[in-house]
Amino acid sequence: MARxxxxxxxxxxxxxxxxxxxxxxxxKDWAGVLAKRGFETRLLVDQxxxxxxxxxxxxxxxxxxxxxDTVVIQYSGHGSYVPDEDGDEPDGTDECLCPYDVRxxxxxxxxxxxxxxxxxxxxxxxxxxxDSCHSGTVARFAPVSTPPPIKGRRYILDxxxxxxxxxxxxxxxxxxxxxxRRARASNPPGRYGALLLAACQDTEYSYDAYFAGRPNGAFTxxxxxxxxxxxxxxxxxxxxxxxxxxLPSQQYPQTPNLFGSSSMKRWKVLT
Numbered sequence: 001m002a003r004x005x006x007x008x009x010x011x012x013x014x015x016x017x018x019x020x021x022x023x024x025x026x027x028k029d030w031a032g033v034l035a036k037r038g039f040e041t042r043l044l045v046d047q048x049x050x051x052x053x054x055x056x057x058x059x060x061x062x063x064x065x066x067x068x069d070t071v072v073i074q075y076s077g078h079g080s081y082v083p084d085e086d087g088d089e090p091d092g093t094d095e096c097l098c099p100y101d102v103r104x105x106x107x108x109x110x111x112x113x114x115x116x117x118x119x120x121x122x123x124x125x126x127x128x129x130x131d132s133c134h135s136g137t138v139a140r141f142a143p144v145s146t147p148p149p150i151k152g153r154r155y156i157l158d159x160x161x162x163x164x165x166x167x168x169x170x171x172x173x174x175x176x177x178x179x180x181r182r183a184r185a186s187n188p189p190g191r192y193g194a195l196l197l198a199a200c201q202d203t204e205y206s207y208d209a210y211f212a213g214r215p216n217g218a219f220t221x222x223x224x225x226x227x228x229x230x231x232x233x234x235x236x237x238x239x240x241x242x243x244x245x246x247l248p249s250q251q252y253p254q255t256p257n258l259f260g261s262s263s264m265k266r267w268k269v270l271t
Contacts, residue, residue: 002069004061005039007031008054010077012046015103016167020208022215026076026131033224034072037270051099051108058116067123076217078163079132082107083173102168117193125267126194131217133162133206160205195264200254207252218252230269237265
């Protein structure tokens with residue numbers, strides 16, 4: 001059984017005044033973890049992580065995978081939303097990921113991801129790990145258990161992985177969004193074309209943070225740390241429960257979630 005992974009991290013968003021700090025580290029950290037678990041891993045960061053390159057990277061891995069194989073798509077960067085053009089969203093918006101060239105080439109929508117993932121061969125496991133802003137429902141806070149970011153400095157809570165649609169949409173398309181989005185049931189990027197481990201919920205932000213002076217996504221830091229303590233036969237639900245022991249916290253009020261069918265959630269972690 002083959003294992004393939006594409007790791008994407010974007011700090012640099014030209015022309016948006018919304019650069020991030022920890023996303024490249026996130027992608028490199030995930031690439032290291034996945035390589036140790038036997039994944040053939042590809043890495044796209046900053047200017048190499050264009051919309052075309054991300055789409056092509058996903059399509060190539062989906063095309064390579066056969067029954068029994070596993071494909072992991074990891075993304076760390078800004079998330080956002082755009083007007084829904086095909087009428088399949090109750091609130092009139094599509095969730096999306098923001099590639100490096102989002103201002104000139106546009107985002108990657110959940111509809112596109114669903115189409116890409118749906119090309120998988122029967123019996124292929126596809127997992128997406130997304131450290132960006134997505135949909136979901138709010139849950140209770142857990143005790144603080146993440147370490148302080150930088151000794152002697154305040155917690156950094158003002159850098160979030162959400163890019164306002166106005167930063168890359170035309171004024172005409174931005175006007176279609178209205179004043180505010182309505183709350184809705186979750187329908188995140190990728191939907192059930194893949195099992196999605198998401199960093200946060202509908203009304204929350206995913207935080208770009210610092211741990212001991214090193215920038216990382218708060219979700220990525222906690223997810224990788226909790227992964228090391230899981231038993232060999234742990235499922236993705238087990239992993240989510242371990243992550244939620246640390247998130248949300250007072251520093252990082254984001255609630256990770258798992259989107260997929262019941263059978264997907266029972267898959268063994270990264271196998």
